[in-house]
Amino acid sequence: MQKITACPLDCYDACSVIVDEGKLKGNREHPYTNGYLCPHLNHFWKHDRIVQPRLHGETVSMERAMEHLQTMVRDAKENNGILHYRGAGNFGLMQGVTDHFFASVGATLTNGSLCDGAGEAGILEGRGANRVLPPEQIAASDVVMVWGRNIPVTNSHLLPFLKGKKLIVVDPVRTELADRADIHIQLRPGGDLYYALLLARFIIIEGMHDEEYLAEYGEEYEEFYELTQTVRIKAVLDKIGLSLGDIGKVLECLRGQKVSILTGVGIQKYRHGDEVLRAIDAIGALLGLFGKEGCGVGFLGSSSLGIPSPFARARHFEPKPTADFSDYDLVFVQGANPAAQMPDSQRVADSLGKAGHLVCFGLYENETTQMAELVIPAKTFLEKADVRTAYGHNAMLEMPVCEQSGTGIGEYELAAQLCGVFDIAIESEQHYLDYFCSFGEAGDGKMLVKERAAVPYADGFDTDDGQFLFLEEYDADFDMDEGYFLITPKSPRSLNSQFERESGVFMHPSCGFEEGTLLELSSNSGSVTLPLRYDDRLLGDCVLVYSGTPGVNNLTPSLLSYAGKNACYQANKIKVEPCKRA
Ligand SMILES: Nc1nc2c(c(=O)[nH]1)N[C@H]1C(S)=C(S)[C@@H](COP(=O)(O)OP(=O)(O)OC[C@H]3O[C@@H](n4cnc5c(=O)[nH]c(N)nc54)[C@H](O)[C@@H]3O)O[C@H]1N2
Ligand SMILES: Nc1nc2c(c(=O)[nH]1)N[C@H]1C(S)=C(S)[C@@H](COP(=O)(O)OP(=O)(O)OC[C@H]3O[C@@H](n4cnc5c(=O)[nH]c(N)nc54)[C@H](O)[C@@H]3O)O[C@H]1N2
Numbered sequence: 001m002q003k004i005t006a007c008p009l010d011c012y013d014a015c016s017v018i019v020d021e022g023k024l025k026g027n028r029e030h031p032y033t034n035g036y037l038c039p040h041l042n043h044f045w046k047h048d049r050i051v052q053p054r055l056h057g058e059t060v061s062m063e064r065a066m067e068h069l070q071t072m073v074r075d076a077k078e079n080n081g082i083l084h085y086r087g088a089g090n091f092g093l094m095q096g097v098t099d100h101f102f103a104s105v106g107a108t109l110t111n112g113s114l115c116d117g118a119g120e121a122g123i124l125e126g127r128g129a130n131r132v133l134p135p136e137q138i139a140a141s142d143v144v145m146v147w148g149r150n151i152p153v154t155n156s157h158l159l160p161f162l163k164g165k166k167l168i169v170v171d172p173v174r175t176e177l178a179d180r181a182d183i184h185i186q187l188r189p190g191g192d193l194y195y196a197l198l199l200a201r202f203i204i205i206e207g208m209h210d211e212e213y214l215a216e217y218g219e220e221y222e223e224f225y226e227l228t229q230t231v232r233i234k235a236v237l238d239k240i241g242l243s244l245g246d247i248g249k250v251l252e253c254l255r256g257q258k259v260s261i262l263t264g265v266g267i268q269k270y271r272h273g274d275e276v277l278r279a280i281d282a283i284g285a286l287l288g289l290f291g292k293e294g295c296g297v298g299f300l301g302s303s304s305l306g307i308p309s310p311f312a313r314a315r316h317f318e319p320k321p322t323a324d325f326s327d328y329d330l331v332f333v334q335g336a337n338p339a340a341q342m343p344d345s346q347r348v349a350d351s352l353g354k355a356g357h358l359v360c361f362g363l364y365e366n367e368t369t370q371m372a373e374l375v376i377p378a379k380t381f382l383e384k385a386d387v388r389t390a391y392g393h394n395a396m397l398e399m400p401v402c403e404q405s406g407t408g409i410g411e412y413e414l415a416a417q418l419c420g421v422f423d424i425a426i427e428s429e430q431h432y433l434d435y436f437c438s439f440g441e442a443g444d445g446k447m448l449v450k451e452r453a454a455v456p457y458a459d460g461f462d463t464d465d466g467q468f469l470f471l472e473e474y475d476a477d478f479d480m481d482e483g484y485f486l487i488t489p490k491s492p493r494s495l496n497s498q499f500e501r502e503s504g505v506f507m508h509p510s511c512g513f514e515e516g517t518l519l520e521l522s523s524n525s526g527s528v529t530l531p532l533r534y535d536d537r538l539l540g541d542c543v544l545v546y547s548g549t550p551g552v553n554n555l556t557p558s559l560l561s562y563a564g565k566n567a568c569y570q571a572n573k574i575k576v577e578p579c580k581r582a
């Protein structure tokens with residue numbers, strides 16, 4: 001019998017999936033899924049999952065694993081020493097049920113983000129809430145400006161909505177989308193804040209700003225104009241690798257059109273990531289793009305907006321990118337691979353190694369499970385009930401049980417067992433599922449999260465006075481010191497460290513090293529040796545290593561963004577040498 005569920009993965013698209021005798025197919029009836037999936041789900045069965053719990057390297061029963069976990073929690077709880085570190089390996093809302101247990105026993109949880117926290121902080125500063133720009137609005141625009149988002153790879157279900165639009169791509173890489181765009185602005189990595197400030201300045205110089213709109217929603221725009229005047233045009237354009245023409249031709253393309261600007265995580269992997277989003281939002285505000293049909297600025301919208309968590313809240317938090325595991329007696333990792341995906345891998349490995357006890361609750365073997373004292377296999381998304389929302393659209397998708405299996409344990413079941421033992425109140429699984437679904441309502445061929453406007457910010461912003469708050473100062477960390485810029489985007493083959501991980505470094509063929517050479521990349525944080533592959537889509541002063549490549553985060557720093565406690569994966573410059581051992 002066919003069942004309909006949703007892809008659980010951390011992805012803009014949140015596809016609706018038909019499960020037919022174990023086969024996974026894209027749902028034709030769902031307007032955002034359009035009948036196809038991506039390689040991750042098409043090859044879902046190819047990837048070996050963890051089948052048995054493991055304690056000190058020995059296979060044990062689930063009963064034994066859970067008993068051991070209980071003992072560890074009991075001991076660590078007394079010392080106030082538990083860290084619950086949860087990633088987004090599965091995006092279902094029910095994943096948070098373990099927070100309920102751990103928060104209730106006084107554990108520390110994480111805040112901040114490895115992902116979109118810097119950008120979101122900027123959006124919250126300017127707009128007050130981070131609302132999704134729905135695909136329907138994008139489809140109604142004339143011009144789409146894609147800024148640091150790799151749509152064919154990370155958000156491919158949006159492609160049908162871009163048909164027939166004028167396309168501008170701002171990306172240091174000549175991506176597939178850049179190749180077919182009307183305009184490609186190939187700036188140096190990290191140059192976005194300056195570029196956005198210059199665009200904003202010329203929007204005003206050229207009189208393209210929407211004065212009527214600004215009088216109502218952006219009163220402070222003149223102060224912002226003064227701020228944009230502090231950017232030295234010629235010097236800055238040289239620095240970021242652009243010319244005046246790169247401003248002029250984009251403004252010509254935007255003039256008088258319905259414009260959607262789609263930003264992604266690429267532009268905010270820096271300490272000043274919040275300022276980049278604020279400056280791009282300022283362009284949106286100046287042009288009056290917010291709250292208008294066929295217009296807007298979209299980032300990774302808040303997927304939980306309007307759905308308050310039903311779970312207990314923690315009182316102690318540790319910033320996710322810099323968490324010090326060695327401070328804890330028990331570290332419980334769920335749906336994540338911090339040993340590979342957090343920045344500064346050497347520090348992370350050292351710190352994980354010094355945790356009293358490390359437990360890993362997940363689906364696949366990875367660097368973190370290899371270090372863990374106890375490994376607990378999870379159930380797949382087909383074997384447990386859940387509900388999900390997304391950061392690329394406003395749909396809500398139910399995820400019923402599609403398959404029975406004796407392997408692994410679901411998050412609800414694990415949390416419920418622990419709550420039982422420690423005498424903590426927890427509602428039934430169905431209660432939480434119903435609770436989540438109560439925030440959904442039927443829309444056009446889909447369920448939507450209630451009260452998420454079809455045209456976001458149509459009634460002004462979510463700030464105290466409804467006004468857009470322009471950036472007031474900036475601290476663009478743009479480093480022209482020695483070394484290459486590191487770009488670390490998502491791979492088509494992996495989902496961060498899940499599935500088929502990449503294993504090379506990519507540079508322009510003019511780099512002076514022979515293809516296939518083992519190169520030692522090093523930064524202030526550490527080094528990694530990877531085979532060189534040519535990629536003529538790159539600028540000469542960039543090295544590209546995909547997210548999920550083993551060792552990539554040896555190169556990235558233990559730094560938090562100025563706002564949003566986000567990781568700064570592209571903050572370090574890189575030295576490249578032939579590997580001496582080769
Ligand atoms: N250099 C560099 N580093 C990066 C990034 C980058 O761009 N460059 N990107 C960052 C970003 S945006 C993100 S979001 C993070 C992601 O980093 P992580 O959150 O660590 O995510 P993954 O690497 O995808 O690992 C997810 C794990 O979840 C487990 N899992 C999957 N499904 C389930 C389930 O149903 N239940 C349970 N319990 N476990 C499950 C799998 O075993 C898998 O190992 O990486 C960050 N790291
Ligand atoms: N196939 C696949 N899909 C995924 C994921 C995956 O790992 N694989 N991960 C999922 C997750 S967790 C997330 S957060 C999303 C993120 O998805 P995206 O938002 O698309 O993020 P990235 O791929 O990191 O980077 C996007 C683009 O930014 C560019 N870029 C890098 N640095 C800069 C810069 O300084 N300025 C500008 N203008 N552009 C820059 C990169 O070249 C890249 O083309 O994707 C999700 N979807």
Ligand code: SF4
Pocket residue numbers: 007008009011012013014015037038039040041156157
């Ligand atoms: S595109 Fe995203 S949501 Fe759709 S199947 Fe692939 S990973 Fe899942």
Ligand SMILES: [Mo]
Pocket residue numbers: 010114115116
């Ligand atoms: Mo992410």
